Amino acid sequence: MAARKATDTVALTVRVREELRKRLERESQRNDRSLNNEITTRLENSFAQTERLEEIFGGARNLALFRSLSGTIASIEAQTGRSWNEDSETREEVMLRTLATIKFLSLKTTSKQRALTRTLADKLPLSEAEEIQQIAQIIKSVLLMGGGQP
Incomplete structure (x- = not known):
C-alpha cells in the first residue's frame, strides 16, 4: 500500500457524546455545511488558533x-x-x-x-x-x- 499524501482525505471514526453530536449538527446546518465539513473546519481552526497564539506570545x-x-x-x-x-x-x-x-x-x-x-x-x-x-x-x-x- 502506498504511503498517504498530506493532501489525501481519509476516513476517521471517532466517538463523541450525543450532546456534542447534536451541537455539531446544529452548527453545521446554521453554517450551511455538511457535518463532516463542520467538524473538519473546527479542528483546523483550533490548530490555527493555537499557532496564532504561539506567534503572538x-x-x-x-x-x-x-x-x-x-x-x-x-x-x-x-x-x-x-x-x-x-x-x-x-x-x-x-x-x-x-x-x-x-x-x-x-x-x-x-x-x-x-x-x-x-x-x-x-x-x-x-x-x-x-x-x-x-x-x-x-x-x-x-x-x-x-x-x-x-
Whole structure:
C-alpha cells in the first residue's frame, strides 16, 4: 500500500457524546455545511488558533507560561472573591505569584518536582520576608523597564 499524501482525505471514526453530536449538527446546518465539513473546519481552526497564539506570545513555551499565569490569577481571584485589577491586595498577590512562577520555571528541576512544588506553592502563603523581597524585585523590574533607577 502506498504511503498517504498530506493532501489525501481519509476516513476517521471517532466517538463523541450525543450532546456534542447534536451541537455539531446544529452548527453545521446554521453554517450551511455538511457535518463532516463542520467538524473538519473546527479542528483546523483550533490548530490555527493555537499557532496564532504561539506567534503572538513568542512560542509554545511562552504561551504555556501565560496560560499557567492565567490559571493562577483565576485561582487567586476565586480565593479572594475580588478582581486583580480592582483590588490592590488581590493585585499584589497576583504580582507575587507571577514572579514566583517565573522564578520557579527558570529552575532546573524535573516536571514531577515542578508539579509538586507548584501545587504546594498555590496552597501555602509566602513568608513576610519572601513577600518583601519579591515586592522589591517587582519594583526594581518596573523601574528598569521604565528607564528609572532602582
